[in-house]
Structure formats: structure tokens, C-alpha cells
Amino acid sequence: MSPLYPREYAFPDITSHANGNTGTPYVFQFDSGAPGPTVMICALTHGNEAAGAVVLNRLLSEGFRPRRGRLILSFNNFEAYARFDPGAPDASRFVDEDLNRVWDLATLDGPRDSVELRRARALRPFVDQADYLLDLHSMHEAAPPILVCGKRHEAAEFGKTLGAPATLLIDQGHSQGARMRDYGLFGQAQSGKHAALIECGQHWEAAAPRVAFDVTARFLLRTGVCDPTDLDPTWQQPDPPLQRIVRVEQTIVAETAFFRFVQPFRGMEILKQGDMIATDGAGPSAKLIRAPFDGCVLIMPSIRHAAPGVTVVRLGRYSD
Ligand SMILES: [Zn+2]
Structure with missing residues (x-):
């Protein structure tokens, strides 16, 4: 466990x-x-x-x-x-x-x-x-x-x-x-x-x-x-x-085993465009993953489990 x-x-x-x-x-x-x-x-x-x-x-x-x-x-x-x-x-x-x-x-x-x-x-x-x-x-x-x-x-x-x-x-x-x-x-x-x-x-x-x-x-x-x-x-x-409706705009899939969130996100955090979400890769060549738009809602971040090909978070926006 x-x-x-x-x-x-x-x-x-x-x-x-x-x-x-x-x-x-x-x-x-x-x-x-x-x-x-x-x-x-x-x-x-x-x-x-x-x-x-x-x-x-x-x-x-x-x-x-x-x-x-x-x-x-x-x-x-x-x-x-x-x-x-x-x-x-x-x-x-x-x-x-x-x-x-x-x-x-x-x-x-x-x-x-x-x-x-x-x-x-x-x-x-x-x-x-x-x-x-x-x-x-x-x-x-x-x-x-x-x-x-x-x-x-x-x-x-x-x-x-x-x-x-x-x-x-x-x-x-x-x-x-x-x-x-x-x-x-x-x-x-x-x-x-x-x-x-x-x-x-x-x-x-x-x-x-x-x-x-x-x-x-x-x-x-x-x-x-x-x-x-x-x-x-x-x-x-x-x-x-x-009750609010959130529409998923983008799905983030880990590309490497070194995918790391920059904070212990829980889900439903609302970010501004450019805010850092995660890094993917080792060393200085790691890809930086940032919020692509204002009002970016983090949905079901998977902090324990990142491997290449795994969906690690969805990015949504409120649509009601
Ligand atoms: Zn299930």
C-alpha cells in the first residue's frame, strides 16, 4: 500500500x-x-x-x-x-x-x-x-x-x-x-x-x-x-x-520517466497563461510544461505515476 x-x-x-x-x-x-x-x-x-x-x-x-x-x-x-x-x-x-x-x-x-x-x-x-x-x-x-x-x-x-x-x-x-x-x-x-x-x-x-x-x-x-x-x-x-462544467482542452502525456510536477497539485487549481505546471525530461534539456491559457484548470494530476505514454494531467477551462 x-x-x-x-x-x-x-x-x-x-x-x-x-x-x-x-x-x-x-x-x-x-x-x-x-x-x-x-x-x-x-x-x-x-x-x-x-x-x-x-x-x-x-x-x-x-x-x-x-x-x-x-x-x-x-x-x-x-x-x-x-x-x-x-x-x-x-x-x-x-x-x-x-x-x-x-x-x-x-x-x-x-x-x-x-x-x-x-x-x-x-x-x-x-x-x-x-x-x-x-x-x-x-x-x-x-x-x-x-x-x-x-x-x-x-x-x-x-x-x-x-x-x-x-x-x-x-x-x-x-x-x-x-x-x-x-x-x-x-x-x-x-x-x-x-x-x-x-x-x-x-x-x-x-x-x-x-x-x-x-x-x-x-x-x-x-x-x-x-x-x-x-x-x-x-x-x-x-x-x-x-456545480460547474469544465471542458478539457488539452491532455498532457508524459514523454519520459522524468516527468515532474513543479508543485504537489491536487486538481482543480486554476492557473494563468505561462504558469509552470511540470518538467518532462532530465537535465537542462527537460521540456517545460506551462499553462497554455488563462483560467487553465488542472484536472486529475497524476503525481505518483509518470511513465512515457501515461496521461499525467488534463488541462481544462470552465465552460458554463
Ligand atoms: Zn477507474
């Missing part, structure tokens, strides 16, 4: 959920029998991000059922989670490849095989059915929670109807491959489908499951599958005073 981030909450034993109730391991579907949307909530898309698993474990253990529509609950990368090793906590993010970079049709329908592709193909029929998708994640570094809304402004408007978290992010996804939240109709305008990915905080901090409970309660209520009296009232936190 990184001394920087001790594990502040117990990771749930989810093995009792292995059989699911759908014929697909660790996937549950509950039909209320009443009209309403199909709502899917996912945890453990990354195997070392357990905050969402705490919430799904609780919903299942308490026998939560939708009042309207259908509810699908999935522990996505259960195989990676089973390999979690406190001595190497970042190693169980995935088994073969990142499950959240395979959600384009060419990859899903293509010939390639991996633990994660098999799982994505098994999950795909459920994701296809979902009108609303919530994917519960957490972050490498401690930072305020962020709702990753995808490429379209209207998706951030959906995030506003949840009332939290404070930061709604518009971005272009990852060049390494498509996320589940951008898959199919979730990425298309006016499809009537909405997907949100929440980064709940640092993977192992106690605040992360609190944020996961809060956003899950908001999502279940917003989509109408339950009423406030169906949920533990302590799950929902007070609304943040303001």
Missing part, C-alpha cells in the same frame, strides 16, 4: 455475489414490473477501485429492489478485484488490459481476446439495454470528485440534474480506446440515453465510498427507479453550493 494513501475502508468480500441472477457472473437484474427506465450501475470497472463495490454490496445485501423500471447491478472487473494485493495496490487495475478502453465496435466485434474483452462482451447486452448508466470509479490521487460526462454539453446538463458533484467534466475520452460511458448510443446526441462516470476521490480514502453512496442515491432518485423513502437517508450528502 502506498504510504501516501492508506486503505481507510474495508474492501467488501463480494464472492457471495458471484453467481449473479442473470446467468452472467456478478451481474444482477431486477425488474419492478412497473413502467420505467432500465438503469445500470457498475462498480469495479477498474479492479482496485472498491468504493463502488461497497455500495453495490450494500444494495444487494439489503435486498434493494427498484420500484419502477429495471435495475442492473454489475461488478465489472471482478477478476482483477480478486487479485487485489495491498502490497501492490495499483497492480489490480486490470488483468490483461484496461476494461474501460475497449468499448468501440471494432474492438468488441473484432478477433482480439483478453480477460477484459471477454468480460466486456458478456456485459455488452446489459449495457445495450440501459437507458441510464452510472459507472463508479475512483482516482489515483486525492482530488475532489468529478463526474465525467463525455463529449457532449447535454451530458453535463444531465449531470446538473443530479445536483452533485461540484465538477462536471466534458472531455474527448482516451486515445487508447473507448470508455463504457462513451459506448454506442451513450455517445450520441439526442439518443435519450445518459451515461455518467464518477471519480469518487482517491481509491482508498474513506471519502470515496461516501461519494459513491451519494451519487448512487441521486442517480436512483433522478432516474425514478425508487423513492426517497426506499433509501438510507444518510447516503445523500448536502448539495455543493455550485
Whole structure:
């Protein structure tokens, strides 16, 4: 375990959920029998991000059922989670490849095989059915929670109807491959489908499951599958005073193993044009990375983990 981030909450034993109730391991579907949307909530898309698993474990253990529509609950990368090793906590993010970079049709329908592709193909029929998708994640570094809304402004408007978290992010996804939240109709305008990915905080901090409970309660209520009296009232936190939309303008990828931030940034700092962000490279030839514009918002700086090709920070601006 990184001394920087001790594990502040117990990771749930989810093995009792292995059989699911759908014929697909660790996937549950509950039909209320009443009209309403199909709502899917996912945890453990990354195997070392357990905050969402705490919430799904609780919903299942308490026998939560939708009042309207259908509810699908999935522990996505259960195989990676089973390999979690406190001595190497970042190693169980995935088994073969990142499950959240395979959600384009060419990859899903293509010939390639991996633990994660098999799982994505098994999950795909459920994701296809979902009108609303919530994917519960957490972050490498401690930072305020962020709702990753995808490429379209209207998706951030959906995030506003949840009332939290404070930061709604518009971005272009990852060049390494498509996320589940951008898959199919979730990425298309006016499809009537909405997907949100929440980064709940640092993977192992106690605040992360609190944020996961809060956003899950908001999502279940917003989509109408339950009423406030169906949920533990302590799950929902007070609304943040303001929700703001940040649009990612630029992604900084480390070019060398010597990438270093000039300060221990946490995320959401606002810089002026020319302010130093980082250096990349060794010695006097190191590249200087500066804020390219005024009002430059640092998003999810990765201070512990820089290697060539790794996205180390996104640069955004407020766009509301
Ligand atoms: Zn994640």
C-alpha cells in the first residue's frame, strides 16, 4: 500500500455475489414490473477501485429492489478485484488490459481476446439495454470528485440534474480506446440515453465510498427507479453550493520517466497563461510544461505515476 494513501475502508468480500441472477457472473437484474427506465450501475470497472463495490454490496445485501423500471447491478472487473494485493495496490487495475478502453465496435466485434474483452462482451447486452448508466470509479490521487460526462454539453446538463458533484467534466475520452460511458448510443446526441462516470476521490480514502453512496442515491432518485423513502437517508450528502462544467482542452502525456510536477497539485487549481505546471525530461534539456491559457484548470494530476505514454494531467477551462 502506498504510504501516501492508506486503505481507510474495508474492501467488501463480494464472492457471495458471484453467481449473479442473470446467468452472467456478478451481474444482477431486477425488474419492478412497473413502467420505467432500465438503469445500470457498475462498480469495479477498474479492479482496485472498491468504493463502488461497497455500495453495490450494500444494495444487494439489503435486498434493494427498484420500484419502477429495471435495475442492473454489475461488478465489472471482478477478476482483477480478486487479485487485489495491498502490497501492490495499483497492480489490480486490470488483468490483461484496461476494461474501460475497449468499448468501440471494432474492438468488441473484432478477433482480439483478453480477460477484459471477454468480460466486456458478456456485459455488452446489459449495457445495450440501459437507458441510464452510472459507472463508479475512483482516482489515483486525492482530488475532489468529478463526474465525467463525455463529449457532449447535454451530458453535463444531465449531470446538473443530479445536483452533485461540484465538477462536471466534458472531455474527448482516451486515445487508447473507448470508455463504457462513451459506448454506442451513450455517445450520441439526442439518443435519450445518459451515461455518467464518477471519480469518487482517491481509491482508498474513506471519502470515496461516501461519494459513491451519494451519487448512487441521486442517480436512483433522478432516474425514478425508487423513492426517497426506499433509501438510507444518510447516503445523500448536502448539495455543493455550485456545480460547474469544465471542458478539457488539452491532455498532457508524459514523454519520459522524468516527468515532474513543479508543485504537489491536487486538481482543480486554476492557473494563468505561462504558469509552470511540470518538467518532462532530465537535465537542462527537460521540456517545460506551462499553462497554455488563462483560467487553465488542472484536472486529475497524476503525481505518483509518470511513465512515457501515461496521461499525467488534463488541462481544462470552465465552460458554463
Ligand atoms: Zn477507474
